[in-house]
Amino acid sequence: MIHFIRQYLGWRHWAVLTHNSIIENIFLLFFIALSARLFTTAFIVDLIIFVLFSVFSTTYGYLINDLADKQLDKLHGKNNTFENDSYTKAALIVQLFLILSVLCGLRFIGNHLFIPLWIFWGLAATFYSLPPVRLKERGKTGLIVVVVAQRALPALLIFSAFNHFEWIDITFFTAYIFFRGLSSDLNHQLSDYHNDLLTKTDTFAVEAGIKTAQKLFRYSLEAEKLLLMLCLVIMCIETPRIDIYGVPLLIPALIAYLILYALCQMKMRTINSESEANPFVPGQKNIFQFIHHAFPSVVLPFYLLLLLVYETWLFLPVLLIFGLLRNMYSLETIKNAYPVRKIIEAMKG
Numbered sequence: 001m002i003h004f005i006r007q008y009l010g011w012r013h014w015a016v017l018t019h020n021s022i023i024e025n026i027f028l029l030f031f032i033a034l035s036a037r038l039f040t041t042a043f044i045v046d047l048i049i050f051v052l053f054s055v056f057s058t059t060y061g062y063l064i065n066d067l068a069d070k071q072l073d074k075l076h077g078k079n080n081t082f083e084n085d086s087y088t089k090a091a092l093i094v095q096l097f098l099i100l101s102v103l104c105g106l107r108f109i110g111n112h113l114f115i116p117l118w119i120f121w122g123l124a125a126t127f128y129s130l131p132p133v134r135l136k137e138r139g140k141t142g143l144i145v146v147v148v149a150q151r152a153l154p155a156l157l158i159f160s161a162f163n164h165f166e167w168i169d170i171t172f173f174t175a176y177i178f179f180r181g182l183s184s185d186l187n188h189q190l191s192d193y194h195n196d197l198l199t200k201t202d203t204f205a206v207e208a209g210i211k212t213a214q215k216l217f218r219y220s221l222e223a224e225k226l227l228l229m230l231c232l233v234i235m236c237i238e239t240p241r242i243d244i245y246g247v248p249l250l251i252p253a254l255i256a257y258l259i260l261y262a263l264c265q266m267k268m269r270t271i272n273s274e275s276e277a278n279p280f281v282p283g284q285k286n287i288f289q290f291i292h293h294a295f296p297s298v299v300l301p302f303y304l305l306l307l308l309v310y311e312t313w314l315f316l317p318v319l320l321i322f323g324l325l326r327n328m329y330s331l332e333t334i335k336n337a338y339p340v341r342k343i344i345e346a347m348k349g
Contacts, residue, residue, distance in 0.1 A: 021055035021154040032164045032306035035238045053104035060097040061125040068129035086342040124149030139207035151181025176227035186217040187280040260291050290338035297333040
């Protein structure tokens, strides 16, 4: 059983937790709790079930992709979860995770629009890689459909599952998550560009050309930063009652982000190559990685959880579990974080 969990649920160093749109953007769930004042045990139970739903759904999406790409990954020399499994065994494992996803999703099927959004997501996740459709090989159309399915739809499912239908929130938070996904998918296509050329895999980058794809990638990264800024402004406006001496407690998060954004723009003028500004470069710990990944996925949700704990101790276990999953109790992780490292360097200098 342990081997099964590590192999299929924990594949690629537990990527299901780090490359999961809902977990990446879990700050949205915490913001909804603060905005609607959902300080109840019922919300926490729904939160746990929804996160499990996202884990099983994301696992299904990634495993069906590995099943469809079994032969292609072999040609590319890439690891594949099912490289040592028969197609029959692989198909059964994919079906198992689909069933687990459905069991968790049943909790929310009575909510407005949840079923059509869920069906659309399921179809897009399934035919992202399965022939004859293979959306990821449909150039521009495929790229848009895939990003909508893997990023925007999970965001919309959050709004539906927790009955949060403020149109301003839906518009700007979904747009941010869309561009965050677009950046990620474009980076993936640019990384695989030469392999895809050799195997005649018709991705957007291959169809449009590498220069056009790189230009769109840069635009998407900038749109992502600006939209997150707008999301933080919205958070401050919608949670004025969460304050100390009349000062909204989300203001410090907005100020911190504005400082990061200004430093990021200044750094852009001094970089020697575009790779320095690419937040997806493995092992790179700079301001670009921090503002695109660490801030929205770790710092912001942790801060929102602190505010939820400030409102009610019910959220303390959630805070402790989140910190554990994000390795926030490791002194080494804290020391290597961009702001802390820069402070240490400044003190030494």
